[in-house]
Amino acid sequence: MVLKDRIAIITGGSSGIGRGIALEFAREGARIAIADKQETPLRGKYHETDVTTPTVAEIEKLGARGIFLQTDVADESQVAHTLNRTVEHFGGLDILVNNAGIHIPGGAQALSIADWDKVVGVNLRGVFVATKLAIPHLKRSKFGRMLQIASVHAYGGGAGPAYAPAKAAIVNMVRDTALELGPFGITVNAICPGYIETAIQDYLTPEQIEEALEKTALPRFGLPRDIGRAAVFLASDDAAWITGASLLVDGGFAAGV
Numbered sequence: 547m548v549l550k551d552r553i554a555i556i557t558g559g560s561s562g563i564g565r566g567i568a569l570e571f572a573r574e575g576a577r578i579a580i581a582d583k584q585e586t587p588l589r590g591k592y593h594e595t596d597v598t599t600p601t602v603a604e605i606e607k608l609g610a611r612g613i614f615l616q617t618d619v620a621d622e623s624q625v626a627h628t629l630n631r632t633v634e635h636f637g638g639l640d641i642l643v644n645n646a647g648i649h650i651p652g653g654a655q656a657l658s659i660a661d662w663d664k665v666v667g668v669n670l671r672g673v674f675v676a677t678k679l680a681i682p683h684l685k686r687s688k689f690g691r692m693l694q695i696a697s698v699h700a701y702g703g704g705a706g707p708a709y710a711p712a713k714a715a716i717v718n719m720v721r722d723t724a725l726e727l728g729p730f731g732i733t734v735n736a737i738c739p740g741y742i743e744t745a746i747q748d749y750l751t752p753e754q755i756e757e758a759l760e761k762t763a764l765p766r767f768g769l770p771r772d773i774g775r776a777a778v779f780l781a782s783d784d785a786a787w788i789t790g791a792s793l794l795v796d797g798g799f800a801a802g803v
């Protein structure tokens with residue numbers, strides 16, 4: 547168990563990739579706070595159509611400890627409360643996973659300014675807020691780790707004028723934060739997933755899904771577990787000398803771009 551007794555917060559951990567990361571962390575012995583707007587997992591129209599059990603119940607089935615803390619990452623007072631509650635409950639914080647994210651479809655003409663603010667508010671501002679507020683807690687850990695979930699869309703256009711720029715900003719933010727936190731022994735890295743089978747894909751048409759699959763070198767979409775295993779590696783002692791990096795976990799999608 548490479549994360550035995552490590553204490554982690556995973557934002558957006560009720561569903562999809564965050565849930566996949568939580569379950570892999572649980573298998574590796576971590577104690578996990580799920581910080582999500584809702585406890586009930588999202589059910590998609592293409593993927594995760596029948597997921598119903600809250601993540602904490604699944605964590606407990608794996609013999610690990612978990613707690614659900616209702617949190618909107620766009621609200622800094624809620625994020626601060628969640629960090630404090632996690633530290634009180636488990637006795638510290640070793641790993642922050644900023645995973646919560648949303649997508650609102652539409653190009654520059656269709657997307658409203660309010661929706662642009664909403665996407666950037668969760669996907670970029672929300673990451674900064676949790677990062678900033680977690681630093682004092684992570685500095686007290688001997689194994690401080692920060693993991694930001696960006697996207698393969700950080701490296702190209704086509705995913706809208708809010709989502710893709712927010713993800714690109716995260717790739718650079720991890721470099722900046724890695725420089726700042728390196729002297730404290732805290733590593734900061736991003737994972738850039740390709741197309742993963744979660745409810746976030748609901749906005750795509752069946753034709754767009756087929757096209758994304760064709761562009762993925764390996765002949766399947768990713769599963770939340772695929773991102774979970776990469777996250778375990780980056781959170782573990784095996785990755786102690788990796789910081790400021792963004793790891794593509796995309797089945798080869800970006801290899802063809």
Ligand SMILES: NC(=O)c1ccc[n+]([C@@H]2O[C@H](COP(=O)([O-])OP(=O)(O)OC[C@H]3O[C@@H](n4cnc5c(N)ncnc54)[C@H](O)[C@@H]3O)[C@@H](O)[C@H]2O)c1
Pocket residue numbers: 557558559560561562563564581582583584587588617618619620645646647648668695696697698738739740741742743744745746747
């Ligand atoms: N699935 C993919 O194909 C894919 C690809 C690249 C990157 N990503 C990124 O991975 C992350 C997770 O995506 P997913 O596919 O699991 O999405 P999802 O929609 O399946 O799950 C997202 C979770 O985040 C929660 N959430 C949403 N807004 C929140 C907020 N303001 N505060 C707290 N929690 C909130 C939701 O309740 C949900 O549980 C996102 O950052 C997304 O951009 C996903």
